[in-house]
Amino acid sequence: MPDRLPADGATRRARGFALVFAALMGLGACALILLASYEDGLDLVDMLRAGLILITTAWLAWGAAQALLGLVSQAPRFVRPPDWQPSTRTVVLIPICNEDPVATFARIAAMDQSVAAAGLMPWVDFAVLSDSRDEGVAARERFWFARLLTARAGQGRIFYRRRHSNEGRKAGNIEEFIRTSGGAYDFAVILDADSLMEGATIGEMIRRMEAEPQLGLLQTLPQIIGGRSFFGRAMQFSAAFYAPVFARGLARMQGPTGPFWGHNAIVRMRAFAESCGLPALSGAPPFGGSVLSHDYVEAALLARMGWIVRFDDDLRGSYEEGPENLVAFARRDRRWCQGNLQHSRLLRAPGLRGWSRFVFLQGILSYLSAPFWGMFLIVSVLAVLTPHRPNYFPLPYQLFPVFPDDRTKEVVGLAIGIIGLLVLPKLLIWAQAAFDRRAEGFGGARQALRSFAVELLFSALTAPLMLMYQSRAVLQVISGRDGGWPANQRGEGRLSWNEAWAAGGWIAGTGAAALLALVVFLPGMVVWLVPVFLPMVLAMPIITLSSRPLAPPLFSVPNEAAPTEVIGISDAIRTSWEATDAAERALGMGAPVSG
Amino acid sequence: MKIEVTRKQSGIDCDIRMQHRNAQPATAPAGARAIMPNEVDFAPPLAPLAMPKQQIEAVEGRGRRWLPGSGRRMQGQP
Secondary structure (H helix, E strand, O other), rough: OOOOOOOOHHHHHHHHHHHHHHHHHHHHHHHHEEEEEEEOOOHHHHHHHHHHHHHHHHHHHHOOOOOOOHOOOOOOOOOOOOOOOOOOOOEEEEEOOOOOOHHHHHHHHHHHHHHHOEEEEEEEEEEEEOOOOHHHHHHHHHHHHHHHHHHHOOOOOEEEEOOOOOHHHHHHHHHHHHHHHHHHOOOOEOOOOOOEEEEHHHHHHHHHHHHHOOOEEOOOOOOOOOEEEEEHHHHHHHHHHHHHHHHHHHHHOOOOOOOOOOEEEEEEEHHHHHHHHHHEEEEOOOOOOOOOOHHHHHHHHHHHHOOOEEEEOOOOOEEEOOOOOOOHHHHHHHHHHHHHHHHHHHHHOOOOOOHHHHHHHHHHHHHHHHHHOOOOOOOOHHHHHHHOOOOOOOOOOOOOOOOOOOOOOHHHHHHHHHHHHHHHHHHHHHHHHHHOOOOHOOHHHHHHHHHHHHHHHHHHHHHHHHHHHHHHHHHHHHOOOOOOOOOOOOOOOOOHHHHHHHHHHHHHHHHHHHHHHHHHHHHHHHHHHHHHHHHHOHHHHHHHHHHEEEOOOOOOOOHOOOHEEEEEEEHHHHHHHHHHHHHHOOOOOOOOOOO | OOOOOOOOOOOHHHHHHOOOOOOOOOOOOOHHHHOOOOOOHHHOOOOOOOOOOOOOOOOOOOEEEOOOOOOOOOOOOO
């Protein structure tokens, strides 16, 4: 076990800046609310409203601070010796559970080819770790694995095994591999079924692990690829354009106590084995049982044992796929919500570093902030409805509320401040991208600005929907409802109006009822709350239309104009295999049919 | 620490592997379609590594004791 590593000075300064910035913004918002309410006496509703705005604004400011840190930071520089060769053995782990084997194994074939091209084949193996419970899917996995082996001459270095029980889910799957075969390798690159990585990136990760013996885990920032729908492409653009800057800021704050996002990372096998054996939590789900969001916990446990967990934002060539529609996104978010709220059980885990506990707290707050915003809106309406309150909207068609002694400016200032925290970081990121020519990969500065504007509008439309989904998820978890851990929905994901009704009808109904109540009882508040309730009323068209295909140039990203080698190879192999599969099925031959 | 293990190399040495460096995306030969092997054939090398379960829950009541006479618990008592 290595010595414990304290945070360095730069990390402390970054954390200090973010904390002070978030605290100042939160306290400022709180003060503005209290000032606006002070004239006619503060009551419990005012105090509650002030408390809620303090937490929610501080949370927004925390995100903005990450972006600001990212904007002023430089990516770390690493020099790779030209004649470097690994002196260690690495296995690339691909845990799968009821996935499409053609797509998954095509990606593995592409990565294997890329690894070979990087001259790393003698030192890198692949292992597919199947947790599939569907026998039909398992039969297809075996068939396509045999095809992968033949295509890549991979026997003895590309492996496949299927567990008889999927105890512990993905964490248990990897743990089982380590217990059985971990001694054969120094490092493991952990991927998801939809992950893709350049061989050169894998090589550079191995080199950095070899160069820093205290490094227990190295995380990359995966770029989203393969987005076809409006929603998928908007996420892809967001991940490519904003995420690197936010992530760099995060890396500056995390320092040696970095994140693990469960995939597209490399771990030191011995460190992971000695630190990350996860027991089931006492009690029943959703708060007990298997640790769902195991990655955060594993990062905290590595740091507890003194290993460095680092996020290197300069590493490119790391990819994953994203949800193609809002419903798939919300379904994944429901799992993450339960996983993050479950971390409340671990806040007092023995020996954890303070920052690790704080990361758990951040994860919890990221989901609690949705119901907090909802409660703030409700309490604000209640404050206006309170009988002893003065009439803030004396005129029938009035935009701004009128407060005694003119407190309007405080409320307007608060609204502008909150919108600024949401918009300004993204605008600054665009400005920097236009200035340093990064925007050229996104179709040029003008096209990037168009994508920025549409993404901003789309975010504003979907935010109330996500507020409702997240609030429901939090209430479900708190009330003890286990959402399980269903597999990700991958693929095209185009939704029908019926599917949109099933997923968003309750949101549309709630929004319509709230808007109607406002029109009847508080017509002066309608203008202020229409940005929240109108998107809710329009939930179904937003869900359906955003799941439809969208062609470039809107939301163009660099990987579309010039796909990197591994993306091109993966697409070519997949297309070839799918064509072969279809032809063989037509002849009554080929892979078994699942289901 | 270097760990010595027995690996299933299946006769493919590194030189042969390197010949595939520039291999193009391949369509599997027709022979592959008949293969429906047992998954055990594909198992990774056997090289066990211990992975002890970690203590991740706070131990309730550790270091605490009832404060005599008060009927309430006090934190931090040995």
